[in-house]
Structures are given as structure tokens and as C-alpha cells.
Amino acid sequence: MTDSNALGHEDEAPTDELLADLERLAETRNSSRRTGSQDAPSISDSAASSEHQRLYMFVDELASPIRAALVADEAPPILPEYGELEEVGRGGMGIVYRSTHQKMQRVDAIKVIRPDRLTGVSFDAVKQMQNRFEREVRLAAYVAHEHIVPVYQVGEIDGCPWFSMQFVIGTTLNELSKPDVSNTSQVPSPLEVLKSEVPVPERMAGYIEKIARAVDAVHRHGILHGDIKPHNILIETETDRPLLSDFGLAEFDACDASMTSTGVAGTLAYMAPELAQAAKRNASPDEIAANRSVSSDVYSLGATLWAALTGRSPREADGFPSTLPVELLRICQKSMAEDPSSRHASAKEFADDLATWLNRPRWNRFFPGLRHLLWMVVAPLLFANGAVVWFLLRLRASEPWVWLAIFVGYAPLFATFGASQQFNRASESARRGLWSIWIGHAVGSLACLTSLSIMFHADPYRAIAVFYPCWAVISSVALFAKSGNFWTAYRWIGVAWSVIAVLLAAIPTVSPIAFGFFAALTCIIIARGDREFWNA
Amino acid sequence: MEESGTDVAKSLDHFRPVLLTLAEAMISSTLRGDLEASDIVQQTLLEAHCNAEQLALMSHGAFFSWLRSALNHNVLDAVKHLKAQKNDVRRRVRASDLEASFIRLEQVLVADETSPSEVMQRNEQVCIMLSALQTLSDNQRKAVIMKHLNGRSLRDIAGELGLSEPAAAGVLHRGRQQLAKCLKEQCDD
Structure with a gap:
């Protein structure tokens, strides 16, 4: 019945703190053994811990049949305020x-x-x-x-x-x-x-x-x-x-x-x-x-x-x-x-x-490709808009017509935003952010064109030629602003538009067409990203 | 007649520490202040004395079984009496839980071993261990019973004994050492 190895050695006197740690480790090990876990912490190999472990196991094994009888582990507790649990x-x-x-x-x-x-x-x-x-x-x-x-x-x-x-x-x-x-x-x-x-x-x-x-x-x-x-x-x-x-x-x-x-x-x-x-x-x-x-x-x-x-x-x-x-x-x-x-x-x-x-719009839920389609329609419109402006400049058309042609380009853009808006409480801030950016873009562009017209009042066509690189810079800033709350790829498109601004400054004669082309390209990139975004 | 009475008295002396440990382990901590294990064991032994003639004819195993049964009834009676006396819900103990514990204990002690000698050997081992526990100091005995018979954690033991956890761990460890030493001595004898 007895195991001589299990007997304690009198000369070893582990501290009570060490014994408490060993006791807790033994409890954890036993608990893990019951739950079948393999992650039980290991007991250190010191003589004190080996001695403790031997004694613990020795007494525990002897007592286990009686413990099994006395400990009703499934019995629910008795709570004073409640009936049977x-x-x-x-x-x-x-x-x-x-x-x-x-x-x-x-x-x-x-x-x-x-x-x-x-x-x-x-x-x-x-x-x-x-x-x-x-x-x-x-x-x-x-x-x-x-x-x-x-x-x-x-x-x-x-x-x-x-x-x-x-x-x-x-x-x-x-x-x-x-x-x-x-x-x-x-x-x-x-x-x-x-x-x-x-x-x-x-x-x-x-x-x-x-x-x-x-x-x-x-x-x-x-x-x-x-x-x-x-x-x-x-x-x-x-x-x-x-x-x-x-x-x-x-x-x-x-x-x-x-x-x-x-x-x-x-x-x-x-x-x-x-x-x-x-x-x-x-x-x-x-x-x-x-x-x-x-x-x-x-x-x-x-x-x-x-x-x-x-x-x-x-x-x-x-x-x-x-x-x-x-x-x-x-x-x-x-x-x-x-x-x-x-x-x-x-x-x-x-x-x-x-x-x-x-709360995305129902059409978007059932026709996820609609936004993509709208962007794909806007792309050629923007390119056409650039071509019309270039053509009017070549024709030496009167300045108001050129201005009108330039700002008509915002119409399909705003129409797309309007059609794809999500009118609900949650998207309200995002909706406001989007409109602020693009209305700011339009107002900034108008202010820029007006300033340039005043600066180059002698040569209004020179003002429009300078306006296009500035417009590209404003677009770059707007796209950067959008990247915060919307698609992060807008950041890279914004960088691209900064480069485009330099390019447009280098080719003033075809800048409206070039601008329209890059605007159309941006729409196609956004459309592709958008399809991936909504693709369900 | 006198001889049989002496035998019964010897057997009762032998089983006294065993019953005492069992009673201490069966009485839950919430009842410990109101119920004394030694009183219940004393009453059980008194009943055994009154039935000495009947017990003298029994085998060792049947004798122990009779004592366990009597102890169980006495513990149950004491708990029921306490419940009637103090209608304190915190001290509610289900009689069914105690009875279930007792039934499980009987299953353990009169287990499904193939030979009666194995049952005897096992019961003897249990008796020796329960008896050896009574040789420990008060705190050591309580700590070892709570730890190994009641399956309580070190935290609980420290709380019950009113000691710090390291102090309780020390008491527990020394109790186990003492128990192992005592068991070795008994086996050597």
C-alpha cells in the first residue's frame, strides 16, 4: 500500500511560497487531466517539486475512490432566493x-x-x-x-x-x-x-x-x-x-x-x-x-x-x-x-x-453592376466634353460658351453620385462628405478659372490653357480627400493626377482633350474598382 | 458473551478513527460549526454497543458496513434536525445529496471486484488511510480531507482554515508527509 519513494525527506524544507506555487500547478495539472487538455503547465524539475508531486499523487490516488463517492460534482448549488435549479x-x-x-x-x-x-x-x-x-x-x-x-x-x-x-x-x-x-x-x-x-x-x-x-x-x-x-x-x-x-x-x-x-x-x-x-x-x-x-x-x-x-x-x-x-x-x-x-x-x-x-439602395442590392455601368457611361461623356472644349477653343468660340462647356462636364459626374447615393442615417456622413468634396471641387475650379481670367484678361484662351493643369491639381487634392473615407486606391489616383497636372502644363494646346482622356480613364478605373467592391 | 463484547469493543476502537474521518468528510463546511463529527461518531458507536450481540456474529466487512449505514443515518438525522431547528436557507443541504454520497460510497467499498478478498483488501486500505488521517494534527487533517477527500482547492482550504495560501500549502504538504510516514509505519507493523 505504501510507497517508500513517496515519503518526504526531512532535510529538504521548501518554502511555503514555493509549496503554494507547486500546489496550484498540481491543481491545474489535475484539472487539465480531467478535461483532456495537453496544455497543462509543467512542474519544474527541482527536488522539492518532485517530492511534492510524488506525495501529492500518492495521497490523491489513495483518496480518489472515497472522493469520487463524497464529491457530487454535478449537484447544482443552492441559492437562497431561488427554488430548485x-x-x-x-x-x-x-x-x-x-x-x-x-x-x-x-x-x-x-x-x-x-x-x-x-x-x-x-x-x-x-x-x-x-x-x-x-x-x-x-x-x-x-x-x-x-x-x-x-x-x-x-x-x-x-x-x-x-x-x-x-x-x-x-x-x-x-x-x-x-x-x-x-x-x-x-x-x-x-x-x-x-x-x-x-x-x-x-x-x-x-x-x-x-x-x-x-x-x-x-x-x-x-x-x-x-x-x-x-x-x-x-x-x-x-x-x-x-x-x-x-x-x-x-x-x-x-x-x-x-x-x-x-x-x-x-x-x-x-x-x-x-x-x-x-x-x-x-x-x-x-x-x-x-x-x-x-x-x-x-x-x-x-x-x-x-x-x-x-x-x-x-x-x-x-x-x-x-x-x-x-x-x-x-x-x-x-x-x-x-x-x-x-x-x-x-x-x-x-x-x-x-x-x-x-441599407444600400434596392437597385444596388439586386443590380450590383449599376454603379459600374453608370461610371462606364460617364467615361466617354467626359472624354467627349474635353474634345468639345478643345474644338470650341480651336473655333475661337466666345468665352462664356467655353466656360459652359467646361462646367457641363460636372453634370454627368453629379448625376452618377446622385443616382448611387444611399439615403439613410448611417451613410449620411459619407454622403455629405462626398458631396462636399465634389461641390468644393467645382467651386474651387470656378474660382480658379475666374482668377486666371482676371490675371490673363488680355488673353482668355491663355487663361483656359493654364486652367487645365490647375484643374488637375484640384482633382488630385479631391481624390486624396476621398481616399480617407472611401476607396484607398483614390490615393494613388490622386498621385497620378498630380503627374497629369505637370503633363498638361507641358502640352497646353491639347490639354482639354488630354484632361478628358485622363478623366475618362479615371472613371474606368473607378468602375472596375467599384465592380469589385460591390461584386456579390 | 463477555468475549464477544470485548471483540466488538476492539473492533469499534479500530473503526472509530475511520468513522471520524468519514463523518468529517461528509459534513459540509457550512454545517461544520453546528455539527460535530465526534458527536455523531460517538452516537454511532453507542448504537453499536447496544447491538453488540448482533454485531459479534458479523464478519469484518459486514461489521464495517453496519457502522457506515448507522453513521449515514445519524448524519442525515443530524442534518434534518438542524434544518428544522434553524430555518436558514444558507444551510440548506439536500438530504438526497447526502444519500447519493452514501450510495456511491457503498458502491466504492462493496465494488464489483471479482473476489471477496479483493474487496476486503481494498476496504482495509481505505480503513488504514482514513484511520491514519486521525493521527495528523487538527489543521493538517482538515487540510488533507478538504484537499483529497472533498476535492477543494488550495484557495478554499486557506479560506476555511483562516490561513494565507502559502501557510495552507505548508500545512497541507506537511500533513501529506505525516500521512505517508504513518501509513508506512502501519504497513511495516
């Missing part, structure tokens, strides 16, 4: 129960952090996490938002934090986004039929857009969620309303993910790289909390959108399916940029991007 779900970190609040006679969902998930974590660290959890949940409870699951109560039972929240009848976004979720064997309800009429990308983007607005609401109150993922988004069956849950649990999840590999698929996959790295190297709760920011939540929103669209987390997926809209891929890519400063500046900006795509 009925388990309804189990995640990597917590167990969800359903129970009736005795006084309110209200059915609540109760989430209890699994005690085995906190093994190997020091008392102080857990206490810190619990305090922060309670503070964050209480703060989140202040933010009453239609897309946030209301939290009713926070507490602690046998050292395990728990909280009660609204019991949402529905499913999680994670289950909904799985490809095999369509239960073809059952007759769908009328609501299901209605929902199925909405294409999947639109439906998923709609959920995430609403969740992003809820996240923005809590961000404005100075609260970070820290653990946004499809598992934490509930879709209410009756109303098809997405609800965000599990505020303040990020630390427990990060701790779980860092300690065992079971959490990787559920949490690290949706975690911003700066947080994932901290979690992987077993950073302290304080360090993980310090790395959390608005942009890390934005990253998680992007990763959640990706998973909702593809059914797999970004780390599991081979790539973005070509059948899905490229615009959504761009939104995901921007929000999931490695560099936090390259992501959307806020959850609202992310939501606005999604709303812009969701």
Missing part, C-alpha cells in the same frame, strides 16, 4: 441553470462559474476577478438597452461567482450560424418562413449591427465587454431580437482559455491579438484587463460577424467564401486588423459600416 446549458466556463425567483415568481437564467475553472488560480487573483466582475456587471445593469440581456442579481456561492439574468427563449448566434442548423425534418413555423426569406448575410449582418450599437452604448458608459463572441449573443425566438449577454465574464474566460485548450475555440478565436497573446502567456488578470480596449471589442465584433457569416471562427476558417459579399469581407478585415489603430475607431463606426451595406 435546473441545468439548461454548460459552457467552457459556466453552467447555466433555469430557476424561479421565489419572491418575484419570475423564471430567470442563472449562470454559475464552474469551480473547476478557477483551480490553480490564487485566492487574491480570483478575488480581484470577482470584484471586477461584480463591478462590471453592476455597471452594465445601468445601461438598459434593448439588445443587452438584463442582469438582475450578482452573488457568490461556495467561492464561485454567479449572476441571474433574463431567461431568453431562443438560441445562440453560434448555434444559428452552424451550417447544419437547418432542421429540414420539421415543419417550419410562419416566423421561420419569414426569417428564411431574408438572405443569410443580411440577417447575420443585421444581428451584429444591432449588437454593435449595444456595445457602443456600453462603451459610452466606460464599460468594456471583453468577451464578444457568437456564444454570448442570444437570438430571441419570438421577436428575432439579438441580445448580448455575459458582461464582466471576460476575465474568467480568458483565465480558462489560458489554462486549458478547451477554451481556445470558444474564446481565443474571437479575442484581439493583443489580448490573446496576454492570455496565452498566463498574464495576470490586471494585465489582461489593461490590454482590453474599445478596439479589442471592435475586433471581437468583426470576428463574430465572420463566424456568423461562415459558421466558423476566423482562426478555423480557410478563407472567406467567395459567395459572400466582398463588402462584408472588407468590414471584417478592417475591424480585425492586427494593429488596433487600423480598426474601426468605435463600435458605432463598425455598426454604421454594416448599416451602410444593409
Whole structure:
């Protein structure tokens, strides 16, 4: 029965601090062994640790049959305010129960952090996490938002934090986004039929857009969620309303993910790289909390959108399916940029991007090639406009006619913008930006031409010859301005127009035709880029 | 008759520390202040004395089984009595949980081994270990029971004993050393 090797050596006296570390490591190793994880931290090879490990295993193996009998690990906790707890779900970190609040006679969902998930974590660290959890949940409870699951109560039972929240009848976004979720064997309800009429990308983007607005609401109150993922988004069956849950649990999840590999698929996959790295190297709760920011939540929103669209987390997926809209891929890519400063500046900006795509004009939704077509029509018109101006100059036509011909070129351009505008709240700022740039372009050009006419009042044709390089410079500036909020390729087109300005100065006699040609070429480039942009 | 009574008394002395450890492990921490394991064991041993004639005819295994059953009933009675006395919801303990623990314990001790000798050997091992635990100091015993019989974490143990985590780890480690030493001595004997 006894093992002589297991006996302690009296001459070795490890410090209590070392013993506490060894004890926690042994707990973690045992916990990992139970969950089948391969990521358990290794025990160092010192004599003290070997001695500790031998003794631990020796006593633990002897006691294991009785422990198996005495420890009822499946028994739900007893909460004073609630009746019998009925388990309804189990995640990597917590167990969800359903129970009736005795006084309110209200059915609540109760989430209890699994005690085995906190093994190997020091008392102080857990206490810190619990305090922060309670503070964050209480703060989140202040933010009453239609897309946030209301939290009713926070507490602690046998050292395990728990909280009660609204019991949402529905499913999680994670289950909904799985490809095999369509239960073809059952007759769908009328609501299901209605929902199925909405294409999947639109439906998923709609959920995430609403969740992003809820996240923005809590961000404005100075609260970070820290653990946004499809598992934490509930879709209410009756109303098809997405609800965000599990505020303040990020630390427990990060701790779980860092300690065992079971959490990787559920949490690290949706975690911003700066947080994932901290979690992987077993950073302290304080360090993980310090790395959390608005942009890390934005990253998680992007990763959640990706998973909702593809059914797999970004780390599991081979790539973005070509059948899905490229615009959504761009939104995901921007929000999931490695560099936090390259992501959307806020959850609202992310939501606005999604709303812009969701509220794109119907013709654009059903005829994505229309904008491309319009640009392709505008291209020859601009070239023709340049040719007409050149012809009028050759004819020595009167100055007002030449001016009119020059500014008529703006008509097809503005007509295109008008036709492709997206009149909705989300795109309002973008719409205003676009019009400001191009109206500014037209007004600047008019001012420039007027100034040049005054300067060269003796030779108005000389003024027009000088005007074209200036017009190219104004166009270059306008395209640079557009590159900020729109397509980044506008930046390079802007550079090209600076070169064109120099070229036009060198060939004053044919500058209107050359200008028209380059304007037409720009339209064709934009049309091609646009087709790629909207190609669904 | 007197001889059989002496045998029963010897057996009860043998099982006393075993029952004490079992009772300490079965009584949850929330009840520990109100229920004394030694009182429950004392009552169980008293009942055994009253049934000495019947117990004298039993085999070693059946004797231990009878004691476990009596201990279980006494623990349950004590918990029910406490519940009736103090209607404090924080101290609610499901009788079904305790009963389930006991049933599992019986399954472990009267397990599906093929030979009765293996069952005996296993029970003897369990008895020796549970008995050896009573030779440890109070804190060491509590720490080892909480750690290895109740599956509690170092954090919980430190909280229960009112010690810092390093101090609790030290107590636990020394308790294990002491236990291993005691077990070796018993086996050598």
C-alpha cells in the first residue's frame, strides 16, 4: 500500500511560497487531466517539486475512490432566493441553470462559474476577478438597452461567482450560424418562413449591427465587454431580437482559455491579438484587463460577424467564401486588423459600416453592376466634353460658351453620385462628405478659372490653357480627400493626377482633350474598382 | 458473551478513527460549526454497543458496513434536525445529496471486484488511510480531507482554515508527509 519513494525527506524544507506555487500547478495539472487538455503547465524539475508531486499523487490516488463517492460534482448549488435549479446549458466556463425567483415568481437564467475553472488560480487573483466582475456587471445593469440581456442579481456561492439574468427563449448566434442548423425534418413555423426569406448575410449582418450599437452604448458608459463572441449573443425566438449577454465574464474566460485548450475555440478565436497573446502567456488578470480596449471589442465584433457569416471562427476558417459579399469581407478585415489603430475607431463606426451595406439602395442590392455601368457611361461623356472644349477653343468660340462647356462636364459626374447615393442615417456622413468634396471641387475650379481670367484678361484662351493643369491639381487634392473615407486606391489616383497636372502644363494646346482622356480613364478605373467592391 | 463484547469493543476502537474521518468528510463546511463529527461518531458507536450481540456474529466487512449505514443515518438525522431547528436557507443541504454520497460510497467499498478478498483488501486500505488521517494534527487533517477527500482547492482550504495560501500549502504538504510516514509505519507493523 505504501510507497517508500513517496515519503518526504526531512532535510529538504521548501518554502511555503514555493509549496503554494507547486500546489496550484498540481491543481491545474489535475484539472487539465480531467478535461483532456495537453496544455497543462509543467512542474519544474527541482527536488522539492518532485517530492511534492510524488506525495501529492500518492495521497490523491489513495483518496480518489472515497472522493469520487463524497464529491457530487454535478449537484447544482443552492441559492437562497431561488427554488430548485435546473441545468439548461454548460459552457467552457459556466453552467447555466433555469430557476424561479421565489419572491418575484419570475423564471430567470442563472449562470454559475464552474469551480473547476478557477483551480490553480490564487485566492487574491480570483478575488480581484470577482470584484471586477461584480463591478462590471453592476455597471452594465445601468445601461438598459434593448439588445443587452438584463442582469438582475450578482452573488457568490461556495467561492464561485454567479449572476441571474433574463431567461431568453431562443438560441445562440453560434448555434444559428452552424451550417447544419437547418432542421429540414420539421415543419417550419410562419416566423421561420419569414426569417428564411431574408438572405443569410443580411440577417447575420443585421444581428451584429444591432449588437454593435449595444456595445457602443456600453462603451459610452466606460464599460468594456471583453468577451464578444457568437456564444454570448442570444437570438430571441419570438421577436428575432439579438441580445448580448455575459458582461464582466471576460476575465474568467480568458483565465480558462489560458489554462486549458478547451477554451481556445470558444474564446481565443474571437479575442484581439493583443489580448490573446496576454492570455496565452498566463498574464495576470490586471494585465489582461489593461490590454482590453474599445478596439479589442471592435475586433471581437468583426470576428463574430465572420463566424456568423461562415459558421466558423476566423482562426478555423480557410478563407472567406467567395459567395459572400466582398463588402462584408472588407468590414471584417478592417475591424480585425492586427494593429488596433487600423480598426474601426468605435463600435458605432463598425455598426454604421454594416448599416451602410444593409441599407444600400434596392437597385444596388439586386443590380450590383449599376454603379459600374453608370461610371462606364460617364467615361466617354467626359472624354467627349474635353474634345468639345478643345474644338470650341480651336473655333475661337466666345468665352462664356467655353466656360459652359467646361462646367457641363460636372453634370454627368453629379448625376452618377446622385443616382448611387444611399439615403439613410448611417451613410449620411459619407454622403455629405462626398458631396462636399465634389461641390468644393467645382467651386474651387470656378474660382480658379475666374482668377486666371482676371490675371490673363488680355488673353482668355491663355487663361483656359493654364486652367487645365490647375484643374488637375484640384482633382488630385479631391481624390486624396476621398481616399480617407472611401476607396484607398483614390490615393494613388490622386498621385497620378498630380503627374497629369505637370503633363498638361507641358502640352497646353491639347490639354482639354488630354484632361478628358485622363478623366475618362479615371472613371474606368473607378468602375472596375467599384465592380469589385460591390461584386456579390 | 463477555468475549464477544470485548471483540466488538476492539473492533469499534479500530473503526472509530475511520468513522471520524468519514463523518468529517461528509459534513459540509457550512454545517461544520453546528455539527460535530465526534458527536455523531460517538452516537454511532453507542448504537453499536447496544447491538453488540448482533454485531459479534458479523464478519469484518459486514461489521464495517453496519457502522457506515448507522453513521449515514445519524448524519442525515443530524442534518434534518438542524434544518428544522434553524430555518436558514444558507444551510440548506439536500438530504438526497447526502444519500447519493452514501450510495456511491457503498458502491466504492462493496465494488464489483471479482473476489471477496479483493474487496476486503481494498476496504482495509481505505480503513488504514482514513484511520491514519486521525493521527495528523487538527489543521493538517482538515487540510488533507478538504484537499483529497472533498476535492477543494488550495484557495478554499486557506479560506476555511483562516490561513494565507502559502501557510495552507505548508500545512497541507506537511500533513501529506505525516500521512505517508504513518501509513508506512502501519504497513511495516
